[in-house]
Amino acid sequence: MILLTALALLVILFVLFKRSYNQYASGLREKPKYFLWLLTCFINFKGWSKESYCLRTDNIKSTDNSGYLNDKDIPVRNQSRPKMLRALPHRQLTQQAPDEIMYEMHKHMESISIPRYGGQTINDQLLLRGPSMVEYTGANALFLPNPNKNTIENGEFAHLHSNDGSFHMMLHPSDAKLLINKQWAEKFPLVGMNLFNKIIIPDSFVLIYAPQNESELNIWKTILNACIDYNRDNKNKH
Secondary structure, eight states: OHHHHHHHHHHHHHHHHHHHHHHHHTTOSSOOOHHHHHHHHHHHHHTTTSHHHHTOOTTOOOSOOOOSSOGGGSOOOSSOOOOEEOSSSOEESSSOOOHHHHHHHHHHHHHTOEEOTTSOOSOTTOOEEEEOSSOTTOOEEEEOSSOOTTSSGGGEEEEEOTTTOOEEEEOOHHHHHHHHHTTSEEEOTTTTOEETTTEEOOTTEEEEOOOOSHHHHHHHHHHHHHHHHHHHHHHTOO
16 A cells, blocks of 8 residues: 555655656747756746846946946847746747848857867967857857866857847946846856855856847847957956
């Protein structure tokens, strides 16, 4: 009797597990690993997946308020924020980039970078391109060459999510605030966390919403240029 009860409970737990996972993964073109779903449960429990948490800017601090983006070059985004999965992975469930815009994004990344290979180059001004080292569901990433203590993991500072066209970037804190307030971006749910005593995710690590048309694609390029300039300058700080 005890064995049958235990078996019935296991079946019920398995059904609930699958149902919860399927709800979590719905709307995604990729199927995340169950481990990411378990981490997502923890993120939800802590309240880090709330929109209010990801849009909060008062805790983004900087000693330099100038930033790299000009306020007049970034208009207020003219539509509501997309429906999001604010978890692992951090993804858009609506307003995903059209295929032709995705193609232009990849083409632009290829035009400003070279394949990464080992990550070491003689020309320190080059940008490198390759699979993301921090995005576990797959993404095309940009890296600074010859990473040092001022760069995050392996020099990666931005990556493109090929399933929706959203883009994670490391930005100057003032630029991150500007873009969040103008509805172009939101913070990654795990900002400020120390992962495995190895990776500390800065508060200005944000997700840029996928561009929907040529006009938004040009704004994305402007944001990416600011991101590149900031990370190059930050790397060269002594």
